[in-house]
Amino acid sequence: MTVRDEDLRGDALEVWIDQDLCTGDGICCQYAPDVFELDIDGLAYVRNADGDLLQDTGATVLVPTIALRDVTDSVKECPGECIHVRRISDGVEVLGPDSADG
Numbered sequence: 001m002t003v004r005d006e007d008l009r010g011d012a013l014e015v016w017i018d019q020d021l022c023t024g025d026g027i028c029c030q031y032a033p034d035v036f037e038l039d040i041d042g043l044a045y046v047r048n049a050d051g052d053l054l055q056d057t058g059a060t061v062l063v064p065t066i067a068l069r070d071v072t073d074s075v076k077e078c079p080g081e082c083i084h085v086r087r088i089s090d091g092v093e094v095l096g097p098d099s100a101d102g
């Protein structure tokens with residue numbers, strides 16, 4: 001099953017990174033710089049709506065609707081397979097290695 005953009009529309013989504021698997025290549029930061037950023041430890045972390053980098057391992061932020069496509073591309077291209085997007089309403093992963101089509 002392939003998750004399409006229209007399947008995700010209307011559901012609030014959140015994203016987190018499993019830093020244990022992050023390779024630090026920075027691909028996600030290129031695709032979605034408003035959502036992902038490399039910290040000084042060389043690993044990617046999420047940024048909140050204020051642009052603050054959340055340095056706690058596995059920290060979660062809301063996926064801005066405007067950034068959904070860029071976040072989706074990040075998940076698809078992430079070599080560490082460590083970006084997870086889940087629906088907030090039921091906690092189901094809809095994009096990422098633990099999703100139905102992951």
Ligand code: SF4
Nearest residue numbers: 022023026028078080
């Ligand atoms: S694309 Fe994946 S492996 Fe690469 S920096 Fe981002 S989270 Fe880490």
